[in-house]
Amino acid sequence: MYQKVSTNLNFVDREKETKKFWEENDIFRKSMENRKEGPTYTFYDGPPTANGKPHIGHVLTRVIKDMIPRYRTMKGYMVPRKAGWDTHGLPVELEVEKLLGLNGKEQIEEYGMEPFIKKCKESVWKYKGMWEDFSGTVGFWADMENPYVTYDDNFIESEWWALKEIWNKGLLYKGFKIVPYCPRCGTPLSSAEVSQGYKAVKERSAIVRFKAVGEDAYFLAWTTTPWTLPSNVALCVNPDETYVKVKAADGYTYYMAQALLDTVLGRLATEDKPAYEILETYKGKDLERREYEPLYACAGECAEKQHKKGFFITCDNYVTMTDGTGIVHIAPAFGEDDARVGRDYDLPFVQFVDGKGCLTAETPYAGKFVKDADKDVLVDLDKEGKLFDAPKFEHEYPHCWRCDTPLIYYARESWYIKETAVRDDLIRNNNTVNWIPESIGKGRFGNWLENIQDWAISRNRYWGTPLNIWECEGCGHQECIGSRDELEKRSGNPAAQTVELHRPYIDEITMVCPDCGKTMKRVPEVIDCWFDSGAMPFAQHHYPFENKEIFEQQFPAQFISEAVDQTRGWFHSLMAESTLLFNKAPYENVIVLGHVQDENGQ
Ligand SMILES: [Zn+2]
Ligand SMILES: [Zn+2]
Known part of the structure; x- marks a missing residue:
């Protein structure tokens, strides 16, 4: 049954042979199929930005991300692992701006929001093939044929549900705060982003x-x-x-x-x-x-x-x-x-x-x-x-x-999630997680949660999940809309069932103010794309509109693994949303990896 292991050192050829065997025999799919009845061991794959190229650091994360699920599979577990793509946000817009020779928001609006959005959507797939080849070559198994995509309308509708839950708890509010602000991009920056750009x-x-x-x-x-x-x-x-x-x-x-x-x-x-x-x-x-x-x-x-x-x-x-x-x-x-x-x-x-x-x-x-x-x-x-x-x-x-x-x-109006109100829950949920190394979870991440600030989730941009709040032009009355059904009911517009959930399309749908009878329009903001990735446990299944059972079976994840720079990124957005919505940690075991430098020390 076993082939004798050859003593030659031609590893690349041997890898290629194995890869070919896996592909030809559809081994990944079979490994899931055969264990359908087995216990579930869920792995969440943090979505890479599709319009960025894979780099050397991704080799290490992909190896670890594969090793634990593979081990569990060999132990008889069914290990669902949907690949995902992070597709919204300013990096995508900037790339398209460059491509079109535009500079800043004024020129984007002159060019037209609709063609601009279309370009953004196209551009996120630029390196998809490269990512797929790369994942195959390092032997990373994940369901890349049915990935979750954060710009998908169903994904967005699930986020709307989540935001409405948060709104109903009184934890989504419009505030006035001093923010670090880039006057060229016309957008505030997070503290993590600011820390990347200090110069004497x-x-x-x-x-x-x-x-x-x-x-x-x-x-x-x-x-x-x-x-x-x-x-x-x-x-x-x-x-x-x-x-x-x-x-x-x-x-x-x-x-x-x-x-x-x-x-x-x-x-x-x-x-x-x-x-x-x-x-x-x-x-x-x-x-x-x-x-x-x-x-x-x-x-x-x-x-x-x-x-x-x-x-x-x-x-x-x-x-x-x-x-x-x-x-x-x-x-x-x-x-x-x-x-x-x-x-x-x-x-x-x-x-x-x-x-x-x-x-x-x-x-x-x-x-x-x-x-x-x-x-x-x-x-x-x-x-x-x-x-x-x-x-x-x-x-x-x-x-x-x-x-x-x-x-x-700069003083800016911005929408915030009141994380300060759930600080104790965040800390308690984090304490249930097995962090490897422990110092990241208890130290770096734990300390940060102790001093958590409200999360500024709005962005004054175009390509992102539209913030689902409608505001009255007359009296300022606000409503948060949690689904297509609700939008149709409130607007009386059947297009609400099919309209693409992006600017500028969604902004066409208006409703009547119950207080003063004037028109209510969606606020212009889109949301932080970190909210997208933090929503993946439920939004990848279009929960709660569909797949309730699958979600419940696959939440929380038994295992995730990312590099240490995700403490303020994905580790946080997952924990924040999971705490606000389910008051539970979204992951049980985390392996945090250091950074890998390439031959140029980057
Ligand atoms: Zn800038
Ligand atoms: Zn009104």
């Missing part, structure tokens, strides 16, 4: 004179982003630190932190004159609510329109004595700390930058990209005698990992 840059920072109201003195404040100064609405000091009022050698009277006096003012000293003379000393808290004159008239006007008081000193512990002057400029639209201070003090909200990263018409710098406006701001302030200094400043600044544009921190 040398820029001009600004130390600015803010004129105190009612006295001939100035608050000296420092910023690394001069373009945010037209949107300034407050200054901030640390309530517990010591601040001073000094007469400086340049003739001005300044307020600033005592600890930084020499660093900032030291250069003013001359042979017969000290750099400064201390007039008074304060705790930061003493300066709270002191007023100053708006640096830019446009910000003052904007605050007035909102009937909100700004342009005074606020207190917050985030202000440090390591850089600058100990007084920080506050623009709530452009920083997380700024936004928090803005909420605490009910400051006006001034956002003089548009979605393309350009200064708006209210400012003297209309149409200028933020980083280019820096210079103009400095020149203007200098002319008006408001610039104390513009020291060069070197820091690590995040850039878009896709297009290399400097990111900005």
